Amino acid sequence: MSQDAHVSVLLPEVLEALGDVSGKLVVDGTFGAGGYTRALLERGAHVIGFDRDARVKPFVAAVAKDYPQRFRWVNLRFSEMAGGLAELGESACDAIVLDIGVSSMQLDQAERGFSFMRDGPLDMRMSVEGRSAADIVNEDDRDEIARILWLYGEERKSRAIAAAICRRREEKPFTHTLDLAEVIEKALGGRRWIKGRGAPVHPATRSFQALRIAVNDELGELEAALETAETLLRPGGVLAVVTFHSLEDRIVKTFLNERAGRVPSGSRHAPQVARAEAPLYELITPKAVQASDAEAAANPRARSAKLRAARRTEAPTPQQKGSRR
Template identity: 60%
Template sequence: MTAAPHTPVMLPEVLDALQPAPGKTVIDGTFGAGGYARAFLDAGARVIAFDRDPGARRFAEGLAPDRFRLIEARFSEMADEAGDGAVDGVALDLGVSSMQLDEAERGFSFLRDGPLDMRMGREGPTAADLVNTAAQEELARIFFVYGEERQSRRIAAAIARRRALAPFARTLDLAEVVERALGGRRGAKVHPATRAFQGLRIAVNEELAELEAGLAAAERALKSEGRLCVVTFHSLEDRIVKTFLAVRAGRTPSGSRHAPPKPAQAQPSFRLLWGGARGPSQAELSANPRARSAKLRAAVRTAAPVWRAAA
């Protein structure tokens, strides 16, 4: 049975920036439920999709076999799979997918009861492993750095007290402990567990390190004049993308004339399609509240060599 179609966030804006067309090869680095890939295929492009979640394969049913390939791997491996300078576009839609949020058994949601898992793939420690074994100080760091949670120490202390009595195994159990630690909802628009769950998810899946490696892989995989489009959903992701593109486009500060001269940098490997980030349309915000925090950044690959890691 073919899975139901899925419309991803900011699809018209991504299509306009990426410009998929017949004869072009595009990487969908975050296949998910296949919304971007279907749109790229409808535009006539050849699509190489990546997703480390084996559950994503069911959404590939019915896609053009002569122009579509799904690889069960992290998107940071795209250049190894597709080849250096081999593709015309790369699209990344970051964070947890709607598919994963809506499936309680995946353990991403604080609104649906399920096993406390949160793994995008099937390998490595789960969120339950982290919550039950990490030092209280490490949990506080995860909530503060990855979840941007100001009350991180209070939450970590509450978790440590509870797990001494019984380990955590379910999502709603953890969400309730976080909610009590923060004094309940009291009419708050955002659930009290939102930031803590975000921090755990990012830590479990090593998302920020994967993003940094994925951007470098896209630099390798793109042809000259190939296009990179990245949709982010929180400031940590967006800051990494913004910094990467600014540096690769040669837009880093030149420094003070009183300071020692900076070493010569590599030639810009990207040029920005526009300044800053673009957000979703009002029509999309009205139809899909999940799009409210989305930001799109895009750039075009130049003919300059790939930057070395030291650069």
């Protein structure tokens, strides 16, 4: 795997939100190819990287070779940050960075099954555990497939696509990405590309995105990570989250606004925890930061990216307050 396989989106904006990180402990919850981690290490930070995907180990080894004293890596999901830090003898950190979703590195590996542009096994798992995308399209009933495509992909023709999938699998099961992409394309009228924001998109885009989110429980992972982050950040610590999907951004926006005391608690798009007595965050980005036109033109993945960041206050969470009694 090439060191250039992944370009970190909104990197300058993330670094600006974090401020001076020299000598501070930063958690990179989505290590990937190490783009954010390297930038942080170059600025003098101590970094602990997390990634559920063990196949990033060549990148981990390269970073560890260059920064043996200030870099550690844990093969865990970012929702498991608290346990991972505890294993390393750490209980708190000064910043947490999360880049949500699949990386271009994973998309470029046909054998991972994330891309409808490269033929490969219909997998989509970020780790080797759990059900694959093939399991979902071959085993789930039509209503459940339609629900997944509508909920996670916001695909307006989810029922038509689900029906087409179920008809085809009666002849033979789905095993490869291009096979599924072709069925979706035909279900949507055979159009190779459809109009999208800024550029035409393949008709299978939303469906593949939905299956990937479902396979990896990405929204559940994000909610758990947000809740965990507020218990790990020291006062003044910064949480920076880059999302690529409207549902992800909505979860982060609602969560941070609630924790900053800007909206009532109880949103269905934020983890349900006991209400804090005082705001837990101060918003650094009252509105989402998006990629510049130049970055979006150079890196198509950046077109939908949004950064939201907030600074932890001194107020304890209800869990922390209870533990101090």
